[in-house]
Amino acid sequence: MTSPGTTTPLRHDRQLWLLSAIFLLLQALLLITWGAHYVPLGAFTPVVNFGIAIIKTLLVAIFFMQLRAESGLVRAAAGLGGLWLLILFTLLLADYLTR
C-alpha cells in the first residue's frame, strides 16, 4: 500500500517508467488487433480479437489499476466479475451452440 511520503524517488521513477512501458505495449496490441482486421484469419478472427482484448484488460487491471499491489481479497473481488461472466457466457452458449 502506498501512502504519501513513503515512496522513494527511485521507486517513483520506476513507476513512471513502468506505466509508460505498459502504455506503449497497450498501443502496440491495439495496432496488432487493427492490423489483424485486414488479414483474413477466418474462424480465428474472434479468437485473436478477444484474446488481445483480454490481454489488454489484464494489463490495465494489474498495472494501471494497481492490482499487483493489492491484497488477495481485492484481487479475488476483481476476479469475481470475470468468473461470473464466464458462467453466464458458457451456459448461454451451451444453449445457442447446441440448439
Place this chain on the structure above:
Amino acid sequence: MSTTASPPLGRRLDTRAAAAGRNYLNESTSLRSWLLTTDHKRIAWLYLASITFFFFIGSLAALLIRLELITPAGDLVDSDTYNKLFSLHGIIMVWFFLVPSIPTTLGNFLLPLMIGARDVAFPRLNLLSWYIYTLGGLFTLTATLAGGVDTGWTFYTPYSSMFSNTAVVMAATGVFVVGFSSILTGLNFMVTVHKLRAPGLTWFRLPIMVWTLYATSLIMVLATPVLSISLLLIVLERVFGIGIFDPALGGDPLLFQHLFWFYSHPAVYIMILPGMGVVSEIIPCFARRPLFGYRAVALASLGIALFGFLVWGHHMFVSGQSLYAGAVFSLFSFLVAVPSAIKVFNWTATLYQGRIHLTGPMLYALSFVGLFTLGGLTGLFLATLALDVHLHDTYFVTAHFHYIMVGGMVTAYFGGLQFWWPKMTGRMYSEIWAVIAAITLFIGFNLTFFPQYLLGIAGMPRRYHSYPEAFQLLHVASSAGAVLLAVGYLLPAIYLPASLRWGRRVDNPWGALGLEWTAADTPPIKHNFHQTPVVTGPPYGYRNDAEPA
C-alpha cells in the same frame, strides 16, 4: 460466544439498558433523526416499515386472486384485472418483499451486532439504499395500481416488449431502480463481513446467519445487474423500438428468459438463504444444543450461492432451449439441492439430545423445516427433465415456490422477527399469541398450497383467470386456506406493535448466546457496544444440562 453456561430460558434480567437509560431508540426522537439516520439499527426499522407496507399490498392482491378463483367462470373481476392482480402480486412480493425482507430488516439490524462492529462499512450508502428502495417501490406501485401491468412478474418477451399495452415501462423502470438498492446492500454487507469483524472472530466462528447473509449479498451483487440490463432492454424496446427481442429482426425470445433467470433463479436463493440463517439461529437456541454440523451448514450456504448460478435453464425445459443445455441445467439443479438437503438433516440432528422449548419462534422455525423440505422435494420433481414437461407452468410450480418462499422464507421471517423482537425493542411480545399465530400460519398455509400440488398434477395451468369446472373443489379448498393464512399474518401485525406499549421489559428472554445478545445492551446503544467485544470461541455454545427455568 465465549460464555460457557447458557442461562435458562425465560430468566428475567434486570435490564442493563434501563440502568443506562440510553439506547439507539430514545437517543433522539425527531422525525428528522430517523429519516437522516445512518445507524444500521434505525435503517432496519425504516425498512421494516416499508416492507410491511408492501407485504400487505401484495397480500391483498393474493386474497383477491384467491377469491376470484373460487368459481371457475371468472366472474369476480374481468380477465384484464385478474392479470394485473397476479402481476402486481408477483412484482410486489418478489422485489419489494421476498428479496429485501430478511437482509434489510433483520440483516441490517443484526449483521454489525453479530460480528461485533459499530456499524456497517458504508452507513450512508445503507441509508441511500433505503431511499432507493422506498421511492422505487412507490413508483412501481403507482404504475401497477394506476395503469396496471399485465405481464406477470416475469416480463416475458415478446409479450412485455411488443404486445402488452399496459404500464410496463414504468413498472420495469421501478424494478430497475430498486435493483440498485439490492446491489448496494449486498456490497455493503460483503465489505462489512470482510473488514469489520471483531478481534478473534474468524470465519468459522461466525453465526450461520452471517454466512447466509454473506452468500445472499454475493448473489445480489453479481446477479442483480443482469436483471437490470434485461429490464433496461425491455424499456428501450418499448420507448425506442430497438427490437433486441423482436423475432422479425432475428431476435430470440429465449434470450430474455436466459438473462431474466440468470438473475431470478439465484434470486430464489437471495430469498431463502437468509431464512435458513434465521432458522439456524433459532433452533440451537431453543434446543439448547450447538448447531449440528456447523461447518457443513456454513459451507453449504456458499455452495448454494455458487451452484445457484448454474441452474437457471431449468425454467426453460419446454421453452425450446437446446436439449443438451436442458440436460446440463437439470444436472446442476440436482447438485444445488444437495446442500439444501444437508441443511435440513443438520437442523433435524440438532434437536437430538436437546432440551427443546416450543416457543413461538421455535414453532416458526420447525414449520420452516417441514415446509421447506416439502417445497424442496417437489423442486426435485421439477428438476427432473421429463416430469417438468407436464408440471411446468402448472399449479404444481405455483405450489412448489410458495412452499419455499411463503412456507419457508416468510415463516422464517416471522420467526426471526419475533426471536429478535426483544433485542430490537427491549420488550417481550405475547408468547401465547405467537404460538397461536404460528400454528394458524402452518395450517392455513398447507390448506392453501397443498391442493395446488394436486391441481398441478391434474394439469391446471398457472395464471388462469377461468378454468374447467373439474378443478373447482381444490380451488375452493385453497381459497379457504388463504383466509386462514391471512389471519395468521394479521395476528403478529397486532400483538407485535401492542407489545411496544404493554410488553414487559426484557434483556435476553431466551438466554441466547449470540454476540448480539451477550455483548450488547437491550436495546443496543447507538454504536452497539460499550467496548469492542473479543471473541474466543465458536458460536452456539448452548448446553442441554442447564437448569430449567
Place this chain on the structure above:
Amino acid sequence: MSPQAGVTIQTQFETAAQQREADQLGMWLFLATEALLFGGIFAGYLGYRVLHPETFAAAAAHMKVGLGTLNTAVLLTSSLTVALAHHLVQQGRRRATLVLLGATIALGCAFLAIKALEYTLEFREGLMPLPGLEFRYDGPPPGQMFFNLYYTMTGLHALHLTVAVVMMAVIFVLVWRWRTPDRQARQVEMAGLYWHFVDIVWLFVYPALYLV
C-alpha cells in the same frame, strides 16, 4: 488512531488502513456489478452473433473502423494519464496531478466527440433505427439487430464515460482546492478505478462491434 494527519476515520472503522481496504473492496465489488451489467448485453450480442454470423459480419462492414480504433487509442491514453495522476497525487504533486486530470477529462471529451461524429455519420447514412426515421439498410433484418446492439452497447458505454468525465471534473476541483491531500489522493484513486473500468469495457466493445 492513524499516524497520518488529515485522514478522518469514520466511527465504524478502527484504523485508516482498515478504512482504505474497505473502500477498495467496495469499489471493486461495484465494478464487478458493473461488469455483469455490461455482461448481460454482451451475452445477448454473443447469442445473436452465434445465430446470425454472416449477417452480423455484413452489417459490421458499415462500421467506421478507423474512428473506432482512434477512439480505443484515445481511451488507452486517458487510462495512462489517470494512472499517472494517481501516482503523482500520492507524491503530493498537486500541479502535475491537475495537468494529468485535465488531460484525462480532455481525452474523455475527445472520445465522446469522436463517438458523436460517428453517430452523425451513421445518422446521415440512415443507419439509425429510430422511430419515425427511415432505416436505410439493404441487408437482411438481423443486420438491423446488429445496429440496435451497436447503439445500445456504445450508448450505455458513452453514458458511463460521461459519468466518469463528470466525476473527474469534480475531483479536478477538489484537487485544485487541495484541502485534505490524503483524501484527494483516495478520491483520485477511486475515480481512477472507475475510469479504467470504463476503458476496459471499450476494449471489448471495439472488437465485438468493429472487428467482426
Place this chain on the structure above:
Amino acid sequence: MTAASSFLRDAPIEHVIVPPQASELAARYDGLLAILTVICGAVLLLITVLIVVQAVRFRARGGGPRGYDRLRARHWWVEAAWTLPTLIIFLGFFAGGLALYLAAFEPTQAPALTINVIGKQWMWKAEHPNGAREINELHVPAGVDVQLRLTSQDVIHSFFVPALRVKRDVLPGRYTTLGFNATRPGIYSLFCAEYCGTDHSRMRGRVVVLEEAAYADWLSRQDAAATPAAAGAVLFRSLGCSGCHAGDGPVAAPSLAGVYGRRVPLADGRFVLADEAYLRDSILLPRKHVVAGFAPVMPSYAGQVDEAELLHLIAYLQSLGAPTGPAAGPAPEEVAP
C-alpha cells in the same frame, strides 16, 4: 374476444387428480412420478417424524440429564452418511428424467403424420396434411406417431395436453415440434400453458383422439379447400419465387427440388440441413445462409407472408420430389394433387 369465447369448449374431465393416460409416454411418465412421490414422501415423513418425536422426547420439561450424543461424536461420518445417498438418489432421478425426456423430445423414427399448429392470441389453429383446418380442436388418430409443427403468430404460447403428458412452448419466429403417440381414443383437454395476455385462460380446447379409421372418416368429411402443399404451390408462383427458382428467370437461383431434408452447401464452405427452420430463414432472412455458387440477391419476404402461408410454402417445398433435371424443379402444376 367474443369470437374467441365462442370457441371455448372444455373437454369433459372426469379424473380428480391424475389425468388419464392417453399415450404410451403417459404410462412411463406416471411410473417416474410415482417413484419420485414415494421416495420424496418417505423422506418428508422421516423428517416430520424425527422433528415431532424429538420435540416430545427431548422436551425441556422432560427433566433429567440427557444421554450421550452419539451423532456428534462421529460428526463427519454422519454428514457423509446422509450426503452420499442423497447425491446418488438425486443422480438417479436425473438419469431417469433425462432418458424419458429424450425419448419424448427426440423421437427416433420419423413421424407418420405431421400437423401444423399455429398459436395466436387467443386460439389454436391446426391444419391437417389434406388441408382440413380446425380451431381450438385437434383431431388425431390413435396408434400413429403424430408430430405437431408448432409456431406462433405473436407472443409465446405453450401447447399442453395433460392426458398425453406433453407440453411444448410455441415461439414466434421459430418452429418447435411435439411428438406423441396417442393410445386411447377419447376427448382430452388442451391448454395454453404460457401466459399470453388478456384471454390466456380462454386459450384452451380439446384434443380428440380417434381410431385410425374414424380419423380418416373425419378427415374426409372436412371441406378442405386445398392441401397445404397445393396452397404453397399457388403462393410459390404468385410471390414470384418460381421466376428464379424454377430456372427460367433472369437470375440464377438454386433448384428447390428435393431440397427438404438435404444437406445444402453454403457459400462459406459449411453445410446446413435444409429443415423447416432453414427454409423459413431462407424465405424471411435470405442472406443468413447463402447457397454455394449463388449470389446473395434474393429479397426478404418478411412481412409479405404470414405464418400459415409460410407453412404452406414449406409444405410445397417438402412435396417436391428428387430433382428431375440439373436446375429445374417440377412446375407447380405438376405437383398439385
